[in-house]
Amino acid sequence: MAGTLAILRRELAGYFTSPLAYVFITIFLMLSGALTFYLGGFFQRGQADLQAFFLFHPWLYLFLIPAVAMRLWAEERKTGTIEFLMTLPVSTAQAVAGKFLAAWAFAGIALSLTFPIWITVNVLGSPDNGVILATYLGSWLMAGSYLAIGACLSAVTRNQVIAFVLAAAVCFVFNLAGIELVQNFLRAWTPGFFADAVGSFSFLSNYQAISQGVIDLRHLLFFGSLIGIALLINALVVDLRKGV
Amino acid sequence: MSKGLTSATRNRLALAAILLAMVLFVAFNILTKTTLTQTRLDLTEQRLFTLSEGTRKVLAEIDEPLTLRFYLSKALVETNPYYGNHARRVEELLREYERLAGGGIRLQVFDPEPFSPEEDQAVAEGLQGAALAAGGSVVYFGLTGFNATDDSDAIPFFQPERAAFLEYDLTRLVHNLANPDKPRVAVLGALPLRGNPLTGFRPWLATSSLEQFFELSFLEASGEALEIDDEVEVLLLAQPEGLPQGALYAIDQFVLRGGRVLALIDPWSEALAEINQRSGGYVSTGAAEMAPLLAAWGLEIDPETIVGDRLSARKVAARVRGRQVVTEYVPWLSLGAERLAGADTVTAELQVVNLNAAGAIAAREGATTTLEPLITSSEQSLPIEVSEIQVAPDPVALLAKFLGPGEPKVLAARVTGAVETAFPDGPPEALLETAEDAEALKQAHLSESEGAANLIVIADSDLLVDSVWSRADNLFGQQLALPIANNVDLVVNALDNLSGSEGLISLRGRALVDRPLTLIQDIQRDAELEYRQQEQAIVERIEKAEEEIARLQQEEQATGILQSAEADQALAKLRSDLIQARRELRDVQRALRRDIGEVEAWVKGVNIWGMPLVTVVIAAGVLWLRRRRAARSARSGAARAEATA
Numbered sequence: 001m002a003g004t005l006a007i008l009r010r011e012l013a014g015y016f017t018s019p020l021a022y023v024f025i026t027i028f029l030m031l032s033g034a035l036t037f038y039l040g041g042f043f044q045r046g047q048a049d050l051q052a053f054f055l056f057h058p059w060l061y062l063f064l065i066p067a068v069a070m071r072l073w074a075e076e077r078k079t080g081t082i083e084f085l086m087t088l089p090v091s092t093a094q095a096v097a098g099k100f101l102a103a104w105a106f107a108g109i110a111l112s113l114t115f116p117i118w119i120t121v122n123v124l125g126s127p128d129n130g131v132i133l134a135t136y137l138g139s140w141l142m143a144g145s146y147l148a149i150g151a152c153l154s155a156v157t158r159n160q161v162i163a164f165v166l167a168a169a170v171c172f173v174f175n176l177a178g179i180e181l182v183q184n185f186l187r188a189w190t191p192g193f194f195a196d197a198v199g200s201f202s203f204l205s206n207y208q209a210i211s212q213g214v215i216d217l218r219h220l221l222f223f224g225s226l227i228g229i230a231l232l233i234n235a236l237v238v239d240l241r242k243g244v
Numbered sequence: 245m246s247k248g249l250t251s252a253t254r255n256r257l258a259l260a261a262i263l264l265a266m267v268l269f270v271a272f273n274i275l276t277k278t279t280l281t282q283t284r285l286d287l288t289e290q291r292l293f294t295l296s297e298g299t300r301k302v303l304a305e306i307d308e309p310l311t312l313r314f315y316l317s318k319a320l321v322e323t324n325p326y327y328g329n330h331a332r333r334v335e336e337l338l339r340e341y342e343r344l345a346g347g348g349i350r351l352q353v354f355d356p357e358p359f360s361p362e363e364d365q366a367v368a369e370g371l372q373g374a375a376l377a378a379g380g381s382v383v384y385f386g387l388t389g390f391n392a393t394d395d396s397d398a399i400p401f402f403q404p405e406r407a408a409f410l411e412y413d414l415t416r417l418v419h420n421l422a423n424p425d426k427p428r429v430a431v432l433g434a435l436p437l438r439g440n441p442l443t444g445f446r447p448w449l450a451t452s453s454l455e456q457f458f459e460l461s462f463l464e465a466s467g468e469a470l471e472i473d474d475e476v477e478v479l480l481l482a483q484p485e486g487l488p489q490g491a492l493y494a495i496d497q498f499v500l501r502g503g504r505v506l507a508l509i510d511p512w513s514e515a516l517a518e519i520n521q522r523s524g525g526y527v528s529t530g531a532a533e534m535a536p537l538l539a540a541w542g543l544e545i546d547p548e549t550i551v552g553d554r555l556s557a558r559k560v561a562a563r564v565r566g567r568q569v570v571t572e573y574v575p576w577l578s579l580g581a582e583r584l585a586g587a588d589t590v591t592a593e594l595q596v597v598n599l600n601a602a603g604a605i606a607a608r609e610g611a612t613t614t615l616e617p618l619i620t621s622s623e624q625s626l627p628i629e630v631s632e633i634q635v636a637p638d639p640v641a642l643l644a645k646f647l648g649p650g651e652p653k654v655l656a657a658r659v660t661g662a663v664e665t666a667f668p669d670g671p672p673e674a675l676l677e678t679a680e681d682a683e684a685l686k687q688a689h690l691s692e693s694e695g696a697a698n699l700i701v702i703a704d705s706d707l708l709v710d711s712v713w714s715r716a717d718n719l720f721g722q723q724l725a726l727p728i729a730n731n732v733d734l735v736v737n738a739l740d741n742l743s744g745s746e747g748l749i750s751l752r753g754r755a756l757v758d759r760p761l762t763l764i765q766d767i768q769r770d771a772e773l774e775y776r777q778q779e780q781a782i783v784e785r786i787e788k789a790e791e792e793i794a795r796l797q798q799e800e801q802a803t804g805i806l807q808s809a810e811a812d813q814a815l816a817k818l819r820s821d822l823i824q825a826r827r828e829l830r831d832v833q834r835a836l837r838r839d840i841g842e843v844e845a846w847v848k849g850v851n852i853w854g855m856p857l858v859t860v861v862i863a864a865g866v867l868w869l870r871r872r873r874a875a876r877s878a879r880s881g882a883a884r885a886e887a888t889a
Binding site: 022033043117125126183184195197205212215216217218225226236237 | 254255258261262265266268269270272273274276277280283284285286287288289290292293322323328329407759760761762763764844847848850851852853854855856859860862863866867870
């Protein structure tokens with residue numbers, strides 16, 4: 001625990017000493033704002049809710065989150081600092097958890113900096129703030145899942161670009177798993193229960209369910225178990241490739 | 245990893261572990277999806293996903309077991325995750341109902357495959373099939389219910405768009421099956437609630453909603469007489485027009501006998517005006533005809549005026565002087581929760597009620613009854629003459645009237661207390677002349693109420709028109725009405741309350757889809773008022789100038805005398821005035837759009853650029869501080885090195 005916290009602190013502080021983090025936050029905030037008002041048609045809808053804002057998160061994360069995750073392990077391996085990390089008195093599991101939590105906290109900070117839109121919609125009308133809170137939580141959980149997958153794949157390679165492309169591709173598949181096109185295709189070729197299972201592993205459908213304002217234990221468990229398994233695999237890969 | 249393993253074994257073990265972890269993940273999630281069903285935290289403001297007390301009460305009070313048959317085509321769930329999610333929720337909710345009813349509900353689930361006996365059964369029980377675009381097969385997603393005495397009810401198709409009303413729909417079905425004896429409501433009036441096959445008008449949607457809760461009978465006066473039997477629990481007066489004296493007398497006596505009345509009485513019925521359009525010259529007479537009875541109940545509704553309310557006005561698109569404008573139409577009101585009485589069960593749970601050209605209800609001096617307002621307009625309300633909206637009303641001119649503050653008007657009220665007859669001389673002559681037993685009629689006459697009268701009066705009859713309270717949606721080729729206002733809930737609540745059965749009142753009024761951007765609306769409204777008034781003044785100037793020019797030209801033509809130089813000058817001045825006024829009008833119209841645009845641009849600017857700018861400034865600050873600190877430490881390091889040297 002202490003080891004995890006130490007890594008978490010070191011990593012999180014590291015984010016804010018490089019301009020990269022600020023660039024990331026700026027791009028995220030500008031894009032999410034612009035999408036809300038231009039593609040999302042916030043004023044055209046005329047409704048006091050944040051649907052137009054949250055709608056684009058799965059797609060924004062698709063290329064922003066792998067960009068955060070790609071350097072988590074690939075960079076350490078490339079620069080050789082992984083050797084140093086492994087000499088510290090922390091286990092692989094603690095290092096993996098610490099790095100992930102730092103990145104997740106960073107994503108949380110970026111997400112929470114969108115608060116002006118929440119204030120805006122409260123000034124303009126009277127939205128259902130419970131629904132907004134739930135959707136923020138769902139969005140953050142989804143970001144965590146993207147991150148865990150990205151971190152895991154970042155450990156596979158020492159090339160950050162490859163790590164980015166792999167993570168974006170896998171997350172894209174997880175996003176699409178629930179849509180009609182994929183489901184129809186699966187049902188034509190595989191037994192029904194398999195298509196059902198794939199459908200229920202869609203980021204989109206789990207996120208949409210939470211964004212109705214009701215947090216179901218099953219959706220929490222889905223995101224939680226996904227993060228847990230991805231990190232477990234992450235630790236195994238790091239261990240496996242020690243010294244490779 | 246232990247030291248004893250070779251590198252190859254270690255790799256193989258790790259790969260196996262990774263595979264195992266993936267399998268575990270899939271298995272775990274399939275297990276949780278199927279076993280954990282009701283563990284959830286409902287964060288919505290109105291607890292839309294948590295069963296209400298009203299539902300629990302209805303479920304606990306089922307005397308004889310009900311059978312519910314849930315039909316769900318697997319094909320629908322499989323091909324469409326949107327419906328899949330909704331279907332899962334409906335099924336879980338039904339299982340929860342079954343559990344809470346403790347034996348009161350038997351739930352059966354069917355998958356009606358094409359050409360199966362289940363499909364025939366589903367269709368026979370009143371379900372609607374929908375054709376899937378993808379496969380072309382017909383799918384079903386509905387519910388039927390039966391009680392021990394073979395009454396039945398059905399939800400033909402669960403529309404995900406009505407997800408917020410799901411609990412209400414299910415509980416209503418269960419409630420109706422558990423309580424098959426509906427209160428009897430008699431309807432009297434000119435509103436075409438049942439439609440008219442001759443004119444091609446369809447029945448109003450509100451009628452079928454009312455029939456779900458009440459046994460409706462439609463009364464008509466035969467000659468002079470009108471029979472309201474004692475079985476009738478509530479009399480619904482739906483814009484009574486053209487009634488003979490005998491019918492008014494029957495209403496009067498019904499109230500005195502303790503009968504309860506919900507009266508929709510309108511100084512101007514838009515619905516009837518529209519229907520009678522072709523005959524021309526329609527005049528709403530409801531408020532005037534009912535005046536003597538209203539007086540006896542201690543009320544008055546001015547038949548000549550309706551209420552215009554600037555703060556509650558709805559937006560309309562209209563053609564004004566050849567131009568298409570979107571503006572506030574002050575006779576059409578959308579009254580939010582703050583305008584509805586929060587303490588009365590009839591209105592307490594409602595969110596918004598829409599009224600069109602409603603009248604104002606006032607208590608008469610010295611009335612023996614108590615008037616409790618249920619719906620009140622805003623303080624910016626003014627009376628508007630019915631004649632002003634009768635033919636091609638001008639929304640802009642009406643809005644321009646609001647120069648100063650007005651005063652709130654009561655649009656709907658509950659009236660209680662002792663009342664006296666409106667016919668102090670006994671039954672009307674016309675009735676006595678045609679009656680078989682005039683003496684008996686005279687004998688039965690009541691001159692004052694036996695107990696306290698209990699009435700609800702709404703000074704609008706258009707509130708039940710489909711387009712006033714619902715938005716039509718087309719789904720799979722089926723018409724679906726989504727409520728945008730609680731108008732029908734208001735009427736059902738009032739009838740429920742008057743008939744003494746209030747089981748479902750707490751469920752109504754939850755979950756309207758509409759949450760408007762009120763601030764934008766307010767700004768638009770204020771800007772509009774300002775500009776519309778200016779516009780109105782300019783338009784009047786233009787019209788006057790045009791008239792004056794036309795007059796001068798006509799004079800010239802008629803007399804054949806050429807005008808003097810002064811007259812010519814006057815004409816030229818008028819023309820330039822006209823051009824100037826037209827320019828001003830354009831400016832004003834542009835300014836109206838600009839004001840609204842400014843607010844939107846400001847909101848966009850703050851949200852798109854605000855936080856990114858703050859982030860950039862912070863980043864610059866942090867990086868500058870770090871650089872300075874680094875430089876300082878480098879300097880002090882160098883100094884120290886120098887000193888030691």
